[in-house]
Amino acid sequence: MTISSPVKLADLDPNRLFLLPLGVGSAFTRIRFHTSVLLIAGGRVVLVDAPAPLRRVMYEAEKKADLHIDANVVDALFLTHLHGDHCNGVEELGFFRRFNPALSRPALHIHESLVAPLWHRLEHAMSIEGDHSGLDGYFDIRTFNDGDQMDLGIPGFVLEPIRTNHFITCHGFKASYQGASIGYSSDTTFLPGLIDFFKDCDLILHDCGPGAGHTDPAALLALPEEIRRKIRVMHLVDEFDQASYPIEALEEGKLYSIEGSGQRA
Numbered sequence: 001m002t003i004s005s006p007v008k009l010a011d012l013d014p015n016r017l018f019l020l021p022l023g024v025g026s027a028f029t030r031i032r033f034h035t036s037v038l039l040i041a042g043g044r045v046v047l048v049d050a051p052a053p054l055r056r057v058m059y060e061a062e063k064k065a066d067l068h069i070d071a072n073v074v075d076a077l078f079l080t081h082l083h084g085d086h087c088n089g090v091e092e093l094g095f096f097r098r099f100n101p102a103l104s105r106p107a108l109h110i111h112e113s114l115v116a117p118l119w120h121r122l123e124h125a126m127s128i129e130g131d132h133s134g135l136d137g138y139f140d141i142r143t144f145n146d147g148d149q150m151d152l153g154i155p156g157f158v159l160e161p162i163r164t165n166h167f168i169t170c171h172g173f174k175a176s177y178q179g180a181s182i183g184y185s186s187d188t189t190f191l192p193g194l195i196d197f198f199k200d201c202d203l204i205l206h207d208c209g210p211g212a213g214h215t216d217p218a219a220l221l222a223l224p225e226e227i228r229r230k231i232r233v234m235h236l237v238d239e240f241d242q243a244s245y246p247i248e249a250l251e252e253g254k255l256y257s258i259e260g261s262g263q264r265a
């Protein structure tokens with residue numbers, strides 16, 4: 001029997017944009033993990049939303065992708081919004097990093113209007129007596145505004161947030177690196193303007209309902225073929241049936257290597 005070790009992040013091509021979905025499920029899934037992805041560029045790792053239990057979810061992706069990942073490799077967290085299926089793992093990431101002296105605080109990229117609400121959500125669990133640092137004690141907070149172009153500290157990597165239409169303040173984004181780009185809808189109803197924002201991306205990761213606040217699967221099917229073929233759907237209910245839905249679903253634990261002229265697995 002051969003026992004292989006996972007590939008190390010440092011062994012990935014630093015000039016290529018990689019995507020590793022941790023979860024593609026909806027808020028009430030029993031068979032998938034909550035929707036979250038890792039973006040890997042230049043040897044750096046950006047966690048998009050934080051599912052729970054975070055290290056367990058990352059371990060499952062590590063096994064499927066044969067790529068070593070864990071909460072210690074996350075350089076930055078980008079939070080799309082404050083629903084629990086997208087941010088329940090923030091507490092675990094914060095505690096894990098703070099109480100491991102060898103590890104740094106990860107950057108937290110969050111819309112400026114959500115910094116106080118996030119701490120309001122966490123403070124009863126994460127406040128430490130005598131310590132008034134609040135959320136800053138756990139994360140290097142970097143706020144963004146609509147229309148910003150963010151570099152996230154990775155040379156050549158640009159992330160452009162865009163507001164979506166959900167129940168609460170929520171942002172998707174376009175991420176670009178070395179001529180390759182990914183559009184990420186996060187949670188949203190179908191928005192023609194969002195599709196237009198993503199139209200030149202090589203891969204588009206899109207919410208696929210059903211339900212209020214999410215994207216009607218039929219709306220994606222009505223898009224032109226050149227857009228449809230670039231879409232991978234996510235935030236899937238357990239009843240999602242790939243066999244009867246013509247657009248491909250994003251795969252948990254599959255390492256995608258993004259090329260400027262399309263994407264290859």
Ligand SMILES: [Zn+2]
Nearest residue numbers: 081083166187
């Ligand atoms: Zn949501």
